[in-house]
Amino acid sequence: MKTKEFQKVLQEKNIDACILFNTSNNKKDYNATYFSGLDLELFFVVIPKKKKPFVIVSNLEIGRAKKISKLPVIGFEKDLFKLLKKKIGNVNSLGVNFKNVSLFESKLLKKEICKKLVDVSDGLKELRETKTNEEIKIIEKAAKVGDEIFSETIKNWKNLKTEIDVKLFMDSEIRKRGFEPAFETVVNSGSNASHGHFSAQDERLKKGFCILDFGVKIDNYNSDMTRTIYIGNPSKKEIETYNNLKIIQQKCIDSIKECMKFSDLDNIARKSIGKELIHALGHGLGIEVHEGPNVGPSSKDKIKIGHLFTVEPGIYVKDKFGIRIEDDVVLTKKGVKVLTKSSKELITV
Structure with a gap:
């Protein structure tokens, strides 16, 4: 999909990386599916502004995820945010889809990964409106x-x-x-x-x-x-x-x-x-x-x-x-x- 185009948006807005995720079947971010090809109950898509994007899923889903997604897939069993922090690295700003993130999730992201969250919802909407x-x-x-x-x-x-x-x-x-x-x-x-x-x-x-x-x-x-x-x-x-x-x-x-x-x-x-x-x-x-x-x-x-x-x-x-x-x-x-x-x-x- 339009991964490179979205990375250009991140670069223009000086956003170091973007994180998109599903936390349950009742709370989906279809943008995560758009970039990864996955439709799982719990998974994370990380899109750095320059490096190759990747997916983090539960070890229980890693086999299925690797068959479906074209992105590199990393499994986790515990210490999810420790793994996310390690893979994302030190960033000054993190893109988030505010239209899909709860207040609790925002606080958690600020505490564990990056204090500065930037809303990228409009950029995602505009990107997906025209089809490849x-x-x-x-x-x-x-x-x-x-x-x-x-x-x-x-x-x-x-x-x-x-x-x-x-x-x-x-x-x-x-x-x-x-x-x-x-x-x-x-x-x-x-x-x-x-x-x-x-x-x-x-x-x-x-x-x-x-x-x-x-x-x-x-x-x-x-x-x-x-x-x-x-x-x-x-x-x-x-x-x-x-x-x-x-x-x-x-x-x-x-x-x-x-x-x-x-x-x-x-x-x-x-x-x-x-x-x-x-x-x-x-x-x-x-x-x-x-x-x-x-x-x-x-x-x-x-x-x-x-x-x-x-x-x-x-x-x-x-x-x-x-x-x-x-x-x-x-x-x-x-x-x-x-x-x-x-x-x-x-x-x-």
Whole structure:
């Protein structure tokens, strides 16, 4: 990943080294995963401003860590901070992601390693917002698997009776291919779809629009796609409503260009849909399912080459129906590339 670029940031700000870490499965710093390729409960990534970065993990995890990470891996059994101090050395300033570090952890770092802590959270955010070709390829692979899952789900629809049945089938198909769902798979049928994001229910699939929102995680990177199908026979008005949303979504994709404000892109959908669009047009996508850039009405971000994000306008009428169409897109030097390829024609089942 962009290790050398981040080291340049450290050098420019005269920060001797940076430490990033996970302390539990409930408290993750995805920046540690970004630089190391690891997703462990407890590990530390140290990035000196000039020397090669390294990882410190529990001896229990060292075998797995060495297989996965491209960085040198050091194991610890006890005296963790003594080891950290020894490997980091004497430093005058230490970069820390303040958005992920508790007050207790800050005090501990100041006491054991370096008295001067410098916040590097903004630099990390900006660095990760634009994707490298390697990152784009991984997400594109995840999107391709997602297309396969959607196709397989439609083929097997007659065997699925409840929203939970559909969710479990999709999750199972992802795992059969050796990957993991990127997040909790959303299956909302009938009036359930009017809430936007609603957990799949253990109840019979309802007639009407049905939202399928799911993603695939590969090598810590995520895809995220939504397709809306119809259970039963849609009326002429329902077909028109769906096709109108499809046109709006495509207009948004066609409008993407470098230096455009994301708020202006969001407004293309919002001025056509109005109050029935109850969420942002999209979100950045990468190691986190929701990360920078901000793709919403209040965004101050402008579109850059390498920005990878979702475009997912929706129409929601409370307690009646919901429709959403979502694609993963990336702006390249050659233009906009859509990574999710599944058909957006209204499928009836």
